[in-house]
Amino acid sequence: MIEPFTQSFMLRALAAAAVAGFLxxxxxxxxxxxxxxxxxxxxxxxxxxxxxIGALAGVFSIFLVYLMxxxxxxxxxxxxxxxxxxxxxxxxxxxxxxxAVASIAxxxxxRINLNSVLFGSILVVQPEExxxxxxxxxxxxxxxxxxxxxxxxxxxxEELARVRxxxxxxxxxxxxxxxxxxxxxxxxxxxxxxxxxxxxIPTASTSFLASSMKRAIIFSVLIGELSLLTGVxxxxxxNIAPGAVTVFILLGFLTASIAxxxxxxRL
Amino acid sequence: xxxxxxxxxxxxxxxxxxxGNPILRNLSFSIFEGExxxxxxxxxxxxxxxxxxxVGALKPENGVVRLFGVGIxxxxxxxxxxxxxxxxxxxxxxxxxxxSELLNSTRHRGRGxxxxxxxxxxxxxxxxxxxxxxxxxxxxGMLQKVMTALALINRPRLLLLDEPTVYIDQPGVxxxxxxxxKLHSEWxxxxxxxxxxxxxxxxxxxxxxxxxxxxxFDGSIEELTASEQLxxxxxxxxxxxxxxxxxxxx
Numbered sequence: 448m449i450e451p452f453t454q455s456f457m458l459r460a461l462a463a464a465a466v467a468g469f470l471x472x473x474x475x476x477x478x479x480x481x482x483x484x485x486x487x488x489x490x491x492x493x494x495x496x497x498x499x500i501g502a503l504a505g506v507f508s509i510f511l512v513y514l515m516x517x518x519x520x521x522x523x524x525x526x527x528x529x530x531x532x533x534x535x536x537x538x539x540x541x542x543x544x545x546x547a548v549a550s551i552a553x554x555x556x557x558r559i560n561l562n563s564v565l566f567g568s569i570l571v572v573q574p575e576e577x578x579x580x581x582x583x584x585x586x587x588x589x590x591x592x593x594x595x596x597x598x599x600x601x602x603x604x605e606e607l608a609r610v611r612x613x614x615x616x617x618x619x620x621x622x623x624x625x626x627x628x629x630x631x632x633x634x635x636x637x638x639x640x641x642x643x644x645x646x647x648i649p650t651a652s653t654s655f656l657a658s659s660m661k662r663a664i665i666f667s668v669l670i671g672e673l674s675l676l677t678g679v680x681x682x683x684x685x686n687i688a689p690g691a692v693t694v695f696i697l698l699g700f701l702t703a704s705i706a707x708x709x710x711x712x713r714l
Numbered sequence: 715x716x717x718x719x720x721x722x723x724x725x726x727x728x729x730x731x732x733x734g735n736p737i738l739r740n741l742s743f744s745i746f747e748g749e750x751x752x753x754x755x756x757x758x759x760x761x762x763x764x765x766x767x768x769v770g771a772l773k774p775e776n777g778v779v780r781l782f783g784v785g786i787x788x789x790x791x792x793x794x795x796x797x798x799x800x801x802x803x804x805x806x807x808x809x810x811x812x813x814s815e816l817l818n819s820t821r822h823r824g825r826g827x828x829x830x831x832x833x834x835x836x837x838x839x840x841x842x843x844x845x846x847x848x849x850x851x852x853x854x855g856m857l858q859k860v861m862t863a864l865a866l867i868n869r870p871r872l873l874l875l876d877e878p879t880v881y882i883d884q885p886g887v888x889x890x891x892x893x894x895x896k897l898h899s900e901w902x903x904x905x906x907x908x909x910x911x912x913x914x915x916x917x918x919x920x921x922x923x924x925x926x927x928x929x930x931f932d933g934s935i936e937e938l939t940a941s942e943q944l945x946x947x948x949x950x951x952x953x954x955x956x957x958x959x960x961x962x963x964x
Contacts, residue, residue, distance in 0.1 A: 479808055480806075480807070480808045480809040482808075531731065595819075596818060596819035596820070596821075597819070599811065599815060599816070599819040600819045600820060602809070603805045603806065603809070603811070603816070603819075604799060604802075604805045605771070606766060606769060606771040606797070606799055607797065607799065607805075607820070607864075609769055609770055609771055609792075610769045610792055610795050610796075610797040611792055611819075611820050612790065612792035612793075650808075651808075653810060654808050654809070654810050656810075657810040658810065658812060658846070658848060659810060659811070659812040659814075659815055659848075660809065660810055660811045660812070660815050661815065662810070663810045
């Protein structure tokens with residue numbers, strides 16, 4: 448029973464899962480109400496492109512991957528604001544662009560393990576990635592705790608936030624950086640195609656269940672942690688991608704939340 | 715109530731959403747401290763754009779906007795401004811935010827009143843229950859009251875209301891007007907109300923600015939109803955109705 452916890456790769460995978468299980472649902476609580484649910488997909492596909500280009504060029508830099516993810520989120524937000532078109536259109540365009548660039552790099556001979564990049568793997572997590580994720584998680588958690596009211600206003604409506612003196616442009620930058628870094632932190636474990644589930648499904652579940660935003664954040668993080676950690680352990684025993692198992696567990700939580708809401712239960 | 719000091723100044727302000735198609739053209743007016751102003755105009759005429767420009771959400775292509783004598787780009791005393799935007803119900807979709815969290819998110823530490831006081835001010839008595847409710851569970855009328863409490867929680871000196879009576883039934887409109895009367899007489903609150911509802915304005919207008927991309931009229935309700943401006947503004951004859959209660963009534 449304790450066998451997986453004695454393996455160093457599993458300990459790294461569990462640590463990475465704990466970080467991603469905290470960060471992605473946390474950021475999802477603010478991205479989903481802003482109707483930017485596809486942000487995870489567009490950014491993760493850009494990250495996919497960065498990985499493919501890196502493989503083609505024979506170089507890999509985690510910092511380049513982080514940078515690409517942040518640039519993708521920031522550019523998406525700037526385009527949504529600048530072009531005054533809906534978020535889902537811009538994000539779908541970015542998603543397609545990232546996938547197209549990755550596809551070209553793969554066609555030109557980039558050699559990456561597609562299965563682990565797209566659906567996650569418990570074998571590929573590096574210690575420096577866990578440390579970077581931990582630092583981002585600590586900063587994001589602290590920022591949310593200290594600036595909760597301002598973040599709430601920024602999420603509800605940017606005009607209201609502006610009238611309260613909230614520096615909207617800085618908050619947008621913080622959102623882009625934290626979202627981009629969170630997505631990268633989750634990609635190794637959950638995979639490019641499934642990382643968005645960790646941002647969206649916990650938030651969707653708690654939007655039915657929670658009686659306040661604070662509780663929604665706590666429940667979302669709990670759901671994210673439970674799902675991803677269970678997914679990683681299940682992946683060890685069942686030898687299937689952790690992202691896929693995680694998504695099914697998340698969907699179980701969502702179904703239970705909807706059923707609870709139908710019964711009039713709120714926590 | 716008017717002090718002669720301008721709370722809001724617009725000087726030749728032009729605002730465009732798309733280049734070459736200004737929604738506001740060379741708009742100039744001043745609103746003085748203690749005044750109660752109606753911005754009147756048809757849908758799409760630029761009323762909300764005026765308010766959004768006042769709060770710095772839109773940057774003018776040309777012209778100058780000042781709040782309490784300070785250029786909008788340098789204005790920092792945002793606690794002085796209370797703002798009730800249009801269509802507030804759409805802000806909270808998919809968000810399990812409760813009323814207490816919403817009111818506390820805006821509250822200025824030191825200057826702001828408690829959420830209970832703010833709700834009391836707008837006539838909500840059942841504080842404990844309402845504060846614990848999710849914003850998405852409120853009725854349209856209650857949401858409008860909560861949003862008004864949000865605009866007032868920091869005891870602002872300038873209150874900007876965008877279509878505030880849209881979700882309120884007639885008795886609700888009456889009590890809303892009584893609240894504005896009280897704030898005007900007790901706080902000397904400068905108030906700007908953007909509305910397309912000519913019936914609402916005729917209740918207690920003190921000064922009216924008619925806007926349809928540019929300022930078409932600036933004067934009293936009597937001057938407005940005596941002129942043909944309402945007709946030219948809306949494109950058809952508009953009949954105003956004097957309600958029983960007046961601005962000066964308690």
